Amino acid sequence: MDPALATFFTAHPSLRVVVLGHAANAAALELRPLGVPARFVSAAEAPELVTQYLSANQAKFGGPLALPGWVLVDLYLLPGCVTLLVDAATPDDPIVSAWCGVPTVTPGTVMGVSLLSRREGEGAAWAVKRLGLAVLRARVQRGLTQWDNRALRAHARLGALRIVGPAPAVHGAAERSFVYEIDLEVPPTLGAAQTFPLAAGRRLAARAQAGERLYVVAPGLDGAGQLVVARA
Ligand SMILES: CC(C)(COP(=O)(O)OP(=O)(O)OC[C@H]1O[C@@H](n2cnc3c(N)ncnc32)[C@H](O)[C@@H]1OP(=O)(O)O)[C@@H](O)C(=O)NCCC(=O)NCCS
Structure with missing residues (x-):
């Protein structure tokens, strides 16, 4: 495993990586990003997790940057994926941090949106984005x-x-x-x-x-x- 991420997960042993997206895209994703095991979850089969993500996003980005549900579905989950760090110790409220990546028309270039952490100052934003980029095999x-x-x-x-x-x-x-x-x-x-x-x-x-x-x-x-x- 990547050494910086190994240090991070040693300090946060109850955190797991979940990749939320469209089932037909799963085979194209790297689900062992940087040596870390990730679990793919189909958005169509996990409406509760999708709602929890939307609420977490809306709590962090308000006003003109508030995420509409249709943008989450049409432009985040169907073309790309949302990588999440979830806490196995809090299954009713699992999301710790999240980052969404969507491939662009330039091969290897990924558009990144909505980095968020609900536990600021622990490196969970840095970790989820680093993992999410590897999930999409991004170069840029x-x-x-x-x-x-x-x-x-x-x-x-x-x-x-x-x-x-x-x-x-x-x-x-x-x-x-x-x-x-x-x-x-x-x-x-x-x-x-x-x-x-x-x-x-x-x-x-x-x-x-x-x-x-x-x-x-x-x-x-x-x-x-x-x-x-x-x-x-
Ligand atoms: C922006 C946001 C995601 C940043 O969260 P964060 O917790 O500060 O981000 P990080 O994961 O980098 O955590 C930073 C801290 O984690 C620690 N950290 C960073 N990398 C680390 C690593 N490799 N290992 C261990 N700890 C690390 C450091 O202590 C760091 O503190 P520092 O900033 O003083 O150096 C959060 O404030 C947020 O959700 N904001 C609202 C939404 C928003 O505006 N998002 C940005 C859109 S562009």
């Missing part, structure tokens, strides 16, 4: 996040996180958000980094869109809440 992950989102700390640990550009205006939180791509085959640190205040985010996204290769470097957001960014 595309996503959208907010400059001030602590998820940046988890994202920036997974590989070289390049700022692609600003979020399209129609996105519910466009003014605070940016599009990124993580090359999962390139380690997360890339040379010397500079720190920037959060307010510089929009300018950084515009510079990236204009062609500069800018990377959010681990830890992504530092202890002072500043962005950690490097130029390639």
Whole structure:
């Protein structure tokens, strides 16, 4: 097993990996991601778990980012899958963390959405996303996040996180958000980094869109809440 994940599961022995999705897609998934056993659950046969996931998601993302049931079904579960860490010790309320990945039209590139953890600060978000990417055999992950989102700390640990550009205006939180791509085959640190205040985010996204290769470097957001960014 991957050593960092082995350390994580030793510290959290009651956690298990569940992959929730469409039964016809199961054969295409890696259900021993990074050496960790994962159980595939068909969404059609687990309405209670699907409802629990929707509630967990809606509790974490509200307002303009609230997940409609039809998006969960049509755009998460039928084309992709939701990887979950569940706690065997709390079967009535099992979900600890979750991440959804959906393959894009570019082979090897997976769109990532809705990273959430209900036990913050334990590494459960980092672990579920790392596993979920391996379930989908992703080489690159595309996503959208907010400059001030602590998820940046988890994202920036997974590989070289390049700022692609600003979020399209129609996105519910466009003014605070940016599009990124993580090359999962390139380690997360890339040379010397500079720190920037959060307010510089929009300018950084515009510079990236204009062609500069800018990377959010681990830890992504530092202890002072500043962005950690490097130029390639
Ligand atoms: C964003 C969110 C998922 C982050 O959760 P989180 O628990 O902080 O994320 P992590 O799993 O990375 O946990 C971080 C902590 O786990 C620990 N950790 C991280 N990697 C670890 C590892 N390899 N082994 C052990 N512990 C680890 C660290 O203590 C880390 O703390 P740090 O941030 O001070 O370094 C959570 O705040 C959330 O659900 N937010 C609402 C939804 C949201 O906005 N999602 C983001 C969408 S882009």
